[in-house]
Amino acid sequence: MEELSTHNPDEISLKEIVIKLRLARTYIVSKWLTILFSGLIGGLSGLGYAYFKKPVYIATSTFVLEDSKSGGLGQYAGLASLAGINVSGSGAGGVFQGDNILELYKSRSMIKQALLSSVLINGRSKLLINVYIDFNHLQENWQKDQKTSPILFKENTKIFTRLQDSIITDIVKTINDKLLSVTKPDKKLNIIQVDVATKNEAFSKFFNDKLVQTVNNFYAQTKTKKSYQNVVSLQKQADSVRRVLNGSLSGVASAIDATPNTMSREEYMNPGGVKFKEGIEKL
Known part of the structure; x- marks a missing residue:
């Protein structure tokens, strides 16, 4: 009975490797001038590029x-805008x-x-x-x-x-x-x-x-x-409130002058005085 020998085409022997290396060396030696010339051109091109190309x-x-979002302040924005x-x-x-x-x-x-x-x-x-x-x-x-x-x-x-x-x-x-x-x-x-x-x-x-x-x-x-x-606006609002308050105090003081047994205008307009406090207690 004959023995059947199988050969895998993907396998390569050591002898074939040596042969291929020799062929590659022979090809490189035959083209050494072309390879050297190409290397010189590439090297000179690189040097020229590095010399003329300025670094950036x-x-x-x-x-x-x-973050300009109002966040927690947003709930007060409407109220503040009124002022x-x-x-x-x-x-x-x-x-x-x-x-x-x-x-x-x-x-x-x-x-x-x-x-x-x-x-x-x-x-x-x-x-x-x-x-x-x-x-x-x-x-x-x-x-x-x-x-x-x-x-x-x-x-x-x-x-x-x-x-x-x-x-x-x-x-x-x-x-x-x-x-x-x-x-x-x-x-x-x-x-x-x-x-x-x-x-x-x-x-x-x-x-x-x-x-x-x-x-x-x-x-x-x-x-x-x-x-x-904003500070200027607050100052204007404060001045307006002060004018209204002063006007109200003047009106009340005039009414006091026209009413017996009450403080005088001067005493009313001086909130720090003793008679002012006494008058408040009597009211």
């Missing part, structure tokens, strides 16, 4: 936005609700104020807008195109020329479109993340800090203004 520095600020007092989250506080805060960070006013802020870099005070102009080599481009003298921004300048205002507008647009990102990583949470990505490490950091500080100052001023308005 990203400065990030993350913070929690105040002209705003205790709800509406009004000025609405600027800081929802996606409004995201747009506030990207507004021209906030970015402009941050750009015109001075920072200390290498021991020298500089405006951030001048730092931006320097590391982007904008002065050289302007002088080539328009043959103009260097354009510099000075501290504490209130009025700008038409050219300076145009430059500010262009820089604000570039920052908004390419360099600034204001997002809410989680839509369910009041967490705001501000990212500034530029090729200058110092500018990324300082501009991020100044922008957040500018918006925070605006927030504080807005809240303070609303609180001040």
Whole structure:
């Protein structure tokens, strides 16, 4: 009876492995020039990319936005509104609700104020807008195109020329479109993340800090203004109540003068006097 031998096509013998390795080595040796040339091209391309591609520095600020919902105070909002007092989250506080805060960070006013802020870099005070102009080599481009003298921004300048205002507008647009990102990583949470990505490490950091500080100052001023308005409203209400009370006291005092065996006007109008207390006890 003949023995049947079975061979699994998926199995490979040690001899076949050695043969395949020899064939691979022979192929690599025959193509060594191509492989070397390809490696050199790849290495040079990587070096060139690393040299010409400037690093991007990203400065990030993350913070929690105040919840402007009234919460437990809401039950008193209607009563307070009768006195002209705003205790709800509406009004000025609405600027800081929802996606409004995201747009506030990207507004021209906030970015402009941050750009015109001075920072200390290498021991020298500089405006951030001048730092931006320097590391982007904008002065050289302007002088080539328009043959103009260097354009510099000075501290504490209130009025700008038409050219300076145009430059500010262009820089604000570039920052908004390419360099600034204001997002809410989680839509369910009041967490705001501000990212500034530029090729200058110092500018990324300082501009991020100044922008957040500018918006925070605006927030504080807005809240303070609303609180001040509430205090003024309370003062007006108190003055009105005082006038009504004084009028009522004067009317009662006149009635006392016309009634015998009662306190005089002067005694009534002096609540701290002894006769006032005695008169109260007799009533």
